[in-house]
Amino acid sequence: GAGVSQSPSNKVTEKGKDVELRCDPISGHTALYWYRQSLGQGLEFLIYFQGNSAPDKSGLPSDRFSAERTGGSVSTLTIQRTQQEDSAVYLCASSLGSGSTDTQYFGPGTRLTVL
Amino acid sequence: AQSVAQPEDQVNVAEGNPLTVKCTYSVSGNPYLFWYVQYPNRGLQFLLKYITGDNLVKGSYGFEAEFNKSQTSFHLKKPSALVSDSALYFCAVRRFRDQGGKLIFGQGTELSVKP
Numbered sequence: 318g319a320g321v322s323q324s325p326s327n328k329v330t331e332k333g334k335d336v337e338l339r340c341d342p343i344s345g346h347t348a349l350y351w352y353r354q355s356l357g358q359g360l361e362f363l364i365y366f367q368g369n370s371a372p373d374k375s376g377l378p379s380d381r382f383s384a385e386r387t388g389g390s391v392s393t394l395t396i397q398r399t400q401q402e403d404s405a406v407y408l409c410a411s412s413l414g415s416g417s418t419d420t421q422y423f424g425p426g427t428r429l430t431v432l
Numbered sequence: 433a434q435s436v437a438q439p440e441d442q443v444n445v446a447e448g449n450p451l452t453v454k455c456t457y458s459v460s461g462n463p464y465l466f467w468y469v470q471y472p473n474r475g476l477q478f479l480l481k482y483i484t485g486d487n488l489v490k491g492s493y494g495f496e497a498e499f500n501k502s503q504t505s506f507h508l509k510k511p512s513a514l515v516s517d518s519a520l521y522f523c524a525v526r527r528f529r530d531q532g533g534k535l536i537f538g539q540g541t542e543l544s545v546k547p
Contacts, residue, residue, distance in 0.1 A: 321475070350534065360522065362534035376534065408475055417464055417526050417533055418483045423475040 342411030
């Protein structure tokens with residue numbers, strides 16, 4: 318079946334611009350995660366959605382970052398007033414449930430470059 | 433706090449030889465442990481996980497991992513390496529009963545298999 322999809326695959330933007338990154342989870346998966354992968358920081362958790370519950374935003378690095386998940390499916394990660402340090406690969410993952418044994422399946426990522 | 437260490441940035445192996453990619457963890461309570469592989473410009477692919485039971489876990493593409501509670505390790509192994517196994521490997525941990533818990537990743541190990 319279809320895996321997690323993300324768009325765009327690459328995004329180049331200028332410092333100060335806003336960007337939106339999209340994630341389509343695996344159909345039927347109720348949990349959705351965003352991570353960031355950068356050279357200096359490795360893989361970092363950003364935010365987590367489970368059903369209609371309030372998201373866990375504990376990993377968002379600043380208030381310039383926000384995310385929403387509409388209809389319990391598609392999610393959008395928005396970065397406002399982008400900075401060069403936001404350059405990274407943004408990975409989305411989904412899992413069937415939110416139990417600690419549930420496997421997270423990752424999308425191909427969006428490579429963001431801030432000039 | 434939970435943490436994962438992958439002590440080797442790079443592992444070099446000749447094709448046909450056994451390979452080991454090391455991972456140690458620190459977590460309060462029982463851990464759930466995962467291995468993922470990342471090929472160039474791709475997202476993370478799930479290889480295997482340890483939840484409970486047999487300490488030797490078998491996964492995709494002939495990989496296996498051994499959970500050692502006393503040494504707090506979860507090393508990834510394969511009896512005979514292939515050139516196509518060359519990739520970046522990540523170990524991750526999640527805490528027992530950590531509902532909706534994010535994965536905590538190690539820094540990754542670059543595996544290079546030469547013909």
